[in-house]
Amino acid sequence: FHEQIKSGDVRVLGGTAFALSSQNQPLEVRHYGLKLLQHLVRIRWDELNHEEKGKMTGMVLDMVKEFATPHEAWSMKSQTAALVAEVTRREEPDVWKGMLKSLLPISDMSPVHAEMVAMVMRWLPEDVIVHNEDLETTRRRQLLSELTESLPQLFPFFYKLLEKHFGAGMEAMHLQQMELAKQHAAVVTAALQAVLVYAEWSPVTNFSSYGLVEACGFLINSPEFRLAACEILKQLLSRRKPYDEDVELFNSVLARVYEILSSVCDAYFVHYDGGGSAPLEFAECLCEALVALGSQNLQVISSNNQKLATYYRQMLKFLQHSEFPLHVQALPLWLGLLRDSLSVERNKVIIARPTVVVPIETASVLLDVAFQKLLKDGQEEEFTSAVDYSQYRGRLIELIRLVAHHHHDLGITKKISSQVFILHSILLSNPSLQEYFILESTHTMLDAVVTGCFARGGTSELLDGLLQRLLTVHWSEPELVEIHAKCFDALVPYIKNVPTAVPTVIQKLFQLLVTVPVVSKEASSTNSKARFQVCTSFLRIAKLAGPALFPHMQIVAETMTRLQQERHLLRGEYILLGESLLVAGSTAGYEQQNQVLEWLLGPFRDYWCHSDWQQKYLCDPAGFVRLLGTTTTENLSGDEGMWYIFHSIHFFEKALRRCAAGVEGNPSSHPMAVHMSWILPPLIQLLRCLHSLWIPSILSTLPPPVRQAIHLSASEQASILGESKTVDHKEDELRNWLKSVRDSGYNVLRYASSRLGNQFFVNMSGLSGPLATGLMESLSSMEFRHLRSLVHSVIQSFVRFCPQSLREVWLGQLLPPLLVHCHATLPLAWENLVREGAVKTGTLFAVDGSSGINTELVEERMLRELTREVCTLLAIMASSELNPEQQPGMLCSYALWFNIYFFLRSYVIQHSAAAFATVHLGIQSLQWPDSDAVHRGAVFCGAVIDVAGPLNDTNLREIVGKDMFTAIIQSLTLESNSAAHAELLGLLREILVKLSPHTSTPKQVSPSAP
Incomplete structure (x- = not known):
């Protein structure tokens, strides 16, 4: 009945609504009558004629008089x-x-x-x-x-x-x-x-011209109206000057607004300091208004030193306020002012608002407040989430760093002396774990100050003494050792300016590493965290003070070897320390980097190239399954086992990523180039065995632990959906190994192709066949999540960097099976999703981890991610950057080499199935309800259109003129493609313009298109 009234005769609707809203009706009925009137005016107003509109307007105005009663x-x-x-x-x-x-x-x-x-x-x-x-x-x-x-x-x-x-x-x-x-x-x-x-x-000036600014200035002193008046003044201070307003008038109005708020602010602080109280909501509004002034219109007071000093004093009081919300609101203002000054100083940029220099007295107070808040425990209760609390502490740390940067002289540096003395007092004693929070906060502040003060160089007697104290103190508790190493981290910007301190710091870090015993996986993680932090400190020194570390690399290498022999160094820790040597070596020159790399890779090569383990574990899936049982040797640095193999691959990845290119950036002289010949063959075979685990005939024979490990766990499902879930590391050890080996293995191939350049593809061309077999042999059994990783990490990189002369050798074996497989699976998956609401990808879900997780959402997310990566691959193939040898003025200048040389010219000859699959994959991507995929697929379709005209291929022209043309028109009807309409319409125009001289198909299709 309700819908019948709303959709019935508009005049009946109006009469009914007015009758129901009259004062003799119950309140609920009157509310309903007003809702009907609002529906009539908003939706059906144009159905009334001019006379009826006038009459209804008069009746509505009469309602104002009728309802204006005291008790309404x-x-x-x-x-x-x-x-x-x-x-x-x-x-x-x-x-x-x-x-x-x-x-x-x-x-x-x-x-x-x-x-x-x-x-x-x-x-x-x-x-x-x-x-x-x-x-x-x-x-x-x-x-x-x-x-x-x-x-x-x-x-x-x-x-x-x-x-x-x-x-x-x-x-x-x-x-x-x-x-x-x-x-x-x-x-x-x-x-x-x-x-x-x-x-x-x-216009802001109108508020002054008609007295509203003064009216608000008067009413802001009234307890009943001060909040509303303050909101108006805050809004005015937030306004940016329009182009059509006079600058002086605009600034004068806002200056008057500030004078009013400044007076109110001073009165508020006098009242507050005297023991009085005021509603927090009004104080927050007042603080927000002054923050708006500093953020948007500081030019109003920046030229008046007295007003600027008053403003600083007021905002400092808000920052120091005992009411935490006021402190939090004032904090972003100071960060903004200091960031602006830093941007102007570093980049010589001109920003919209004037920059001001924060006086040293003000900076001193800012540091005091930041130190006090960081050292205060229990503040997390003021926040609704741990993320908010972490962001707040991050802002305090940034404030310290910015202040220290602007005032890096000893005068302001001595302001941290009280905090350093706290650190000294703890170092002098045997601290209890209850002091851990203070020590952690002090280290954090020290890090911020040193980063700000000493990024430009310099020394400090104060930090000299602190460094000496850190070198002499002895702690054994893992929690304190972790903080001890973090303190060295904090001092690295200072240490790099004192090269003589580097060897003693290195020696101390090794002492800390030995102090914390190597423990088994079942032991507490505090030992592992402490040891990891010590190793990370080495890496930080290498990154920030590489030249200072390089003369002492021999000491580091010898100590690493000794600790490894004494079983005081885990393999993962060895890799971290080795990475620090690579970073330091990259700053010393090509020859030195080669020496470091040769020394580090030697132990790995001895095992990696040995035929025994390859024959034992990599000849068939059964041997690979036996490898997955060798987990007990992870703590033994030199023994075989699956974790040793993982760490080897992981270090290959690190070496490719960390090593700098050769002379003058020439990739052909990359230090890793000579090592790929022995790294790749076992890696390819390892990946081949890993992929084979998902083949149904092999999957059914796997031991239960391995079969469980290849299923998608609850934590992995939560990660795909962007959720958080506690991970049982012991239970997921095998699953983590499989994932880590896959990711690192793919990354080795990715970095080898991108960082070594042509030399990789030329020297390793003999491995193109085994690599294609290893990656593509089990393609039909590969899950969407794994296929996405393969396309993203390996295939896209190979397409980008493979030289044109070797594209048939490498890509001719990789792309055809991949694209044919994607064309066979993606359209079917999208059809299932659109029609049935489920992708049905065949993903293996862990039986004990699927409850409470919407597996259909997980499969849909994996489908979308894979589709976007495949469409990105198509867009890369359509990139003009891949055809640098094409001369200006050639036909199809937008089309890529792949279309011309490898793909479309070979349409019927070499890779007809792949060509057909690829073109239709690009066409179908336009019809899938995923805007990201559509944008990328449109790039590829544009390249195909460019080629279809001049290339004398009737089949291709027919596909473009009919299939693609129809698909583009259909894609325009999808709501998800609303942002891509311009691109899609552009494709239609290109088809009509470029194919009309060769075929009439597009014009024949147009009348029958939806």
Whole structure:
């Protein structure tokens, strides 16, 4: 019945709505009547003729008078005001002027009438500042123009309401007429709320010209109205100067606003310091207003040193305030001011607002506050999540670093002496674990200060003493050893300026490493964390102080060898230390880097090239399964086992990534180039065996632990969905190994192709066949998540960097099976998703981990990610960057080498199935409901169109003119493709222009297209 009334005759709807909203009806019925009227005005207003519209407008205005009674529900008054505003927005421009003349006199009838008129004025500009899809852009522009023209009438009206009813309310209070005083107060509140809406868009200078700034300055001293008045002034300070406003007038208005707020702020602090209290909400609004001034319009006071000093003092008080929300609101202001100064200093850029120099006295207070807050425990209770708390601490650390950067002289550096003395006092004693939080916070502050102060160089007697103390202290608890290593981390920017300290620091780090015993996996993780932190400290020294570390690399290498022989060094730790040597060696020159690399890779090569383990584990899947049982030797640095193999591959990846290119950046002289010949053959065979585990005939024979490990666990599902879930590392050890080996193995191939360049493809061309077999042999059994990783990490890199002369050798074996497989699986998966809501990818889910996880969402996410990577591959193939040898002026300049040389020219000859699959894969990608895939697929389709015209291939022209043309038109109907309409329409135009001279197919298809 409700829908029948709304969709029935519009005149019956109007009569019914007015009858239901009359005052003799119950409140619920009247609410329903107003809802019907709002529906009529918003949706069906144009169905009324001019006379009916005029009559209804008059009736709506009469409702303002009718509902303006002292005991009327506020909701009825508010909805009626909104209805009047809606009628005004729907009517023609000249109607607004007449309604304004009718509305303003109504306000003189009573305080309640004045309140309702103010409500109408508050609702009226809603569509100017809030996007309303029901209102056309042209009408919205007209409304803004009408309201702007009416401001000379509206602003004096608002001022009159504020002045008249505030005075009348005070008089009523004096006469103990409380009910009347409430009515006058409601008028003032409604007027202030209306002014606030106009403060968001109307010219700032008008607020001063018509006295509204002074009115707010007066009302902000009234407890009842100060919050609303402060909101208006805050909004004005947040405004950016429009191009059509005079700069001096604009700044003068905001300067006056600041004077008002400054006076209020000083009064607030006097009251607060005297033991008084004020509502936190008002103090927050006041703080936000002053933050808005500093963030948007600091030019208002920046030229006046006295005002600027006052502003700094006030914002420091908010930063130091005991009310935590005020402190948090003031913090971003100081970060913004210091960041701006740093940007100007470093980049010589010109920013929109003026930069100011924070005085050293102010900087000192900023450091004090940051230190105090970082050392204070229990503040996480002030935040709703651990992420928010972490971000807050991050802002404090950034504040320390920025202050230290701007004031890096010893005067401000000595300001940290109290914090250093805290560290000294703890170092002198045997600290308890209860002091861990203080020690952690002090280390964090030290890191920020040293980073800011000593990035440019220099020394400090204060830090000299601290470094010596760190070198002499002896701790054995893993938690304290971890902090000890972090303190060295913090001092690295300083240490690199004191090269003589490097050998003693290295010696101390090795002592710390030996202090914490090597433990088994079942032991507490605190030992592992402490040892990992010590190794990470080596890496940080190498990154920031590589030249200072290089002369002592021999000491590091010899110590690593000794600790390894004594079983004091895990394989993962050995790799971290080795990585630090690679980083340091890359700064010393090509020859030195070769020496370091040869020394580090020697032990790996001895085992990796040995035929025994390859024959034992890599000849067939059964042997590979036996490898997965050799987990007990992970703690033994030199013994065989699956973890040794993983660490070997991981180090190959690190070496490829960390080593710098050869002389003058020439990739052909990359230090790793000579090592790929012995690294790749076992790696390829290893990946081949790994891929084979998912083949159904092999999967059914796997031992239960291995079969369970290849299933998608609950934690992996949560990660795919962007959720968090606790991982049982012991239970997932085998699963983690399989994933880590796959990822590192793919990355070795990725970095080898991208960093070694042509030399890799030339020297390793003999391995192109085994590599294609290893990667593509089990393609039909590969899960979507694994195929996505393969395409992203390996195939895309090979397509980007393979030289043109070797593309048939490498890509001719990799791309055809991959693209044919993708064409066979992706369209079917998308069809299942669209029709049945489930992808049905065949992903193996862990039986004990699927509960509570929506497996269909997981499969859909994996399908989308794979589709986007495949479409990215197509877009890379269509990149003009891959055809650098093409001369300007050649046909199909946008098309890639792949289209011309390898793909389209070989359409029927060499790779006809792959060519057919690839073209249709690109076409079908336009019809799948994934906007990212559509954007990338459109790039490829554009290249195919470019080639189809000049290339004399009837089949290709038929596919483009019919299949692609129809698919593009169908894709325009998908809601998910709304952002790609311009690209899709451009493809249609290209087909018509470039294929019309050769075939009439597009024109024949157009009339029958959907």
